[in-house]
Amino acid sequence: MPHYAKSEEWLRESQLLLEARPTTTRITTKYSIKTPKLRKSKTADDAPATETAAAPKPARGFLTLKTYDPASGVTLKYRTSKAAEVSRLIMCLGKLSRPMAGLPEQKDEAMADAPAEEGTPAAEKSEAAATATTAAPAAQQAPATGGGKGKKKKGKK
Amino acid sequence: MGHLSNDEFFTKLVELFDSRKGKDHGHIFLTQKRLSYDQPPLPEPTSDTILPDLHPPRPLPVLIRATNGKGKENRAKKIKLSTVVDPDALPAFFERYADVCKAGMTTLKPRDRSKRKMKGKKKKATTGGIGA
Numbered sequence: 001m002p003h004y005a006k007s008e009e010w011l012r013e014s015q016l017l018l019e020a021r022p023t024t025t026r027i028t029t030k031y032s033i034k035t036p037k038l039r040k041s042k043t044a045d046d047a048p049a050t051e052t053a054a055a056p057k058p059a060r061g062f063l064t065l066k067t068y069d070p071a072s073g074v075t076l077k078y079r080t081s082k083a084a085e086v087s088r089l090i091m092c093l094g095k096l097s098r099p100m101a102g103l104p105e106q107k108d109e110a111m112a113d114a115p116a117e118e119g120t121p122a123a124e125k126s127e128a129a130a131t132a133t134t135a136a137p138a139a140q141q142a143p144a145t146g147g148g149k150g151k152k153k154k155g156k157k
Numbered sequence: 158m159g160h161l162s163n164d165e166f167f168t169k170l171v172e173l174f175d176s177r178k179g180k181d182h183g184h185i186f187l188t189q190k191r192l193s194y195d196q197p198p199l200p201e202p203t204s205d206t207i208l209p210d211l212h213p214p215r216p217l218p219v220l221i222r223a224t225n226g227k228g229k230e231n232r233a234k235k236i237k238l239s240t241v242v243d244p245d246a247l248p249a250f251f252e253r254y255a256d257v258c259k260a261g262m263t264t265l266k267p268r269d270r271s272k273r274k275m276k277g278k279k280k281k282a283t284t285g286g287i288g289a
Binding site: 019020022023024025026027028029030031032033034035058059060061062063080081082083084086087090091093094096097098100101102103 | 216259262
């Protein structure tokens with residue numbers, strides 16, 4: 001029962017499994033919420049009561065993707081706890097639903113999208129940086145003659 | 158329970174996710190598989206196609222299930238949802254599905270934006286300590 005560290009690997013292997021056994025393979029997405037385990041303190045008497053009351057730790061969730069084929073017993077798993085991955089993983093499920101439905105594989109649109117998505121934040125960042133550098137001297141004109149140099153000196157002291 | 162329409166399924170799924178919001182434990186299971194019951198029979202296997210299900214003559218619908226995983230003594234509290242998605246509707250369905258899941262899975266770790274700030278603070282703290 002392999003656990004994959006990367007969702008891409010899980011996606012590839014699942015795709016192969018689905019192509020081999022499209023009728024029996026199923027994909028289960030498990031969303032679990034668990035209370036974080038509390039460390040047992042050495043004063044055992046009133047520890048559980050006070051800790052649960054004093055620890056407002058938010059419940060942790062995680063997502064487990066499992067591809068399972070009951071006919072051959074193959075199980076492929078991937079687990080994550082990052083919210084940022086959810087929509088991408090569901091789109092992976094959408095991709096995997098194509099061999100499930102018996103549709104031909106679609107050309108990879110996600111890969112074409114990815115660089116574009118990466119490009120825009122970078123451009124915004126550089127723009128933001130540019131505006132910051134232009135704005136900074138105006139704001140800090142009184143103390144420093146050269147914005148960059150002044151900062152460095154401060155750090156060294 | 159019969160299958161819901163896709164729209165009903167989504168409204169119920171939102172309710173299912175909402176029922177877990179603010180709770181500190183629990184599971185939601187989402188399953189998808191090919192719908193193979195009540196379908197026109199596949200052609201008989203021949204020497205060319207030993208497994209006729211690999212290349213069905215027409216695309217088959219996909220069955221989507223959602224449950225809160227309650228069973229046994231909690232069976233009364235069990236919520237079971239299922240819907241059938243036609244092959245043409247798959248892309249649109251999964252787009253909506255992604256939105257619902259993203260909105261519903263609130264306990265996952267948000268993207269960590271505080272790292273850079275923390276690093277800066279630490280550096281300042283250490284240099285300050287040395288200076289003093």
